[in-house]
């Protein structure tokens with residue numbers, strides 16, 4: 003059975019006080035009633051405090067990005083081992099905002115994946131097409147290319163530490179979601195690509211999350227789909243009640 007996951011990507015939101023407030027509110031929630039693994043991804047500056055606050059909690063911590071190098075003259079960057087040292091277990095890699103705004107290429111993302119795995123960080127690898135590609139019916143090809151170029155250099159044995167997040171760019175922060183059927187269709191396609199590249203067993207074991215305007219009122223319907231193993235939540239993860247309700251959708 004695949005791990006079901008609900009992860010909150012806080013993006014560039016929450017100063018330290020706000021972060022602690024949100025985490026303490028999440029800690030009060032009884033997630034034991036949900037089958038999902040719960041992950042939060044606060045900004046870098048809040049990670050260590052988050053780790054301390056969540057020490058006796060089942061909630062795991064992710065970074066939103068990493069640098070691909072171990073250490074050295076990379077001003078302003080954060081290495082995988084630094085993240086490990088402050089209690090981070092996951093790294094989000096290839097978010098569409100990093101691809102689009104910071105021009106992160108497939109080649110760079112492939113290096114980041116390698117670096118994360120080398121330092122025992124699990125990877126949440128994001129893929130997804132923009133509106134233009136969706137309208138041109140090219141979404142299947144886009145995700146296949148993104149997987150091939152950014153992820154498929156790793157061995158089958160490393161896939162146990164990888165989660166895929168399908169996030170159509172046109173649904174991020176827009177209030178527009180992929181329909182449950184659209185999500186199922188492309189998640190099934192992604193699983194087929196994984197089976198072709200690695201094996202059916204690996205495809206069946208890899209969690210594939212949906213991201214893009216997931217809210218308490220639509221999570222259940224989307225998560226009910228066979229190949230949707232959870233969600234990567236943006237806006238709704240900044241409110242403890244909304245995020246908890248999404249977690250409880252499992």
Ligand SMILES: O=C(CO)COP(=O)(O)O
Nearest residue numbers: 011174175214215236237
């Ligand atoms: O980008 C996302 C999560 O990584 C999704 O963001 P929203 O849930 O705000 O659409």
